[in-house]
Amino acid sequence: TILRRQGPGIQELKRYNTKDTMVLTGHVSLELNEWESYQACCVDNIGIGLGVFNRLRELGHSKVFAVDVRGVARNQDKFVKLRDELWWKLRERFEERSISIPNDDDLIGQLSIIKWRPESDGRTKIESKEDMRKRGIDSPNDADALMMTMFINDSAYRRPREWDDEYEEAYQR
Secondary structure, three states: OEEEEEOOEEEEEEOOOOOOHHHHHHHHHHHHHHHOOOOOEEEEOOOHHHHHHHHHHHOOOOOEEEEOOOOEOOOOOOEOEHHHHHHHHHHHHHHOOOOEOOOOHHHHHHHHHOOEEEOOOOOEEEOOHHHHHHOOOOOOHHHHHHHHHHHOOOHHHOOOOOOOHHHHHHHHO
């Protein structure tokens, strides 16, 4: 999944079904070339994503960041892994109503199915993909793409003042 977010809104969501690193890299590279002024591109560097990240950097895309969600959280007092922290940041954006998503059943379904629990030490743990598979749930690729955008601190995440109730309501449907 390639997800383009600008400030609080998803601008574009594209899905590709390939395990070919170079084909996927080609899709991402084309998108980055079209976007021109992008601030950051976060790539999941687990599995096929590592090859995509390396090739994008080799192609000169300097604002591409490898995100290993298995790594330690930035706030280790509250979260077990980086993945847990990024998912929680995304959750907070929804609670603050400072994010808008398209009316896309797959994305909405993926975002709403993920569970969390407190660990015995009080830190937050997001349900693993393995546990999701045990529940018969596929990998939430679209939701993961949105979660990855939380890796970059974004001052543009403020809710635009010009949003009126009608505009906001349309994005919540």
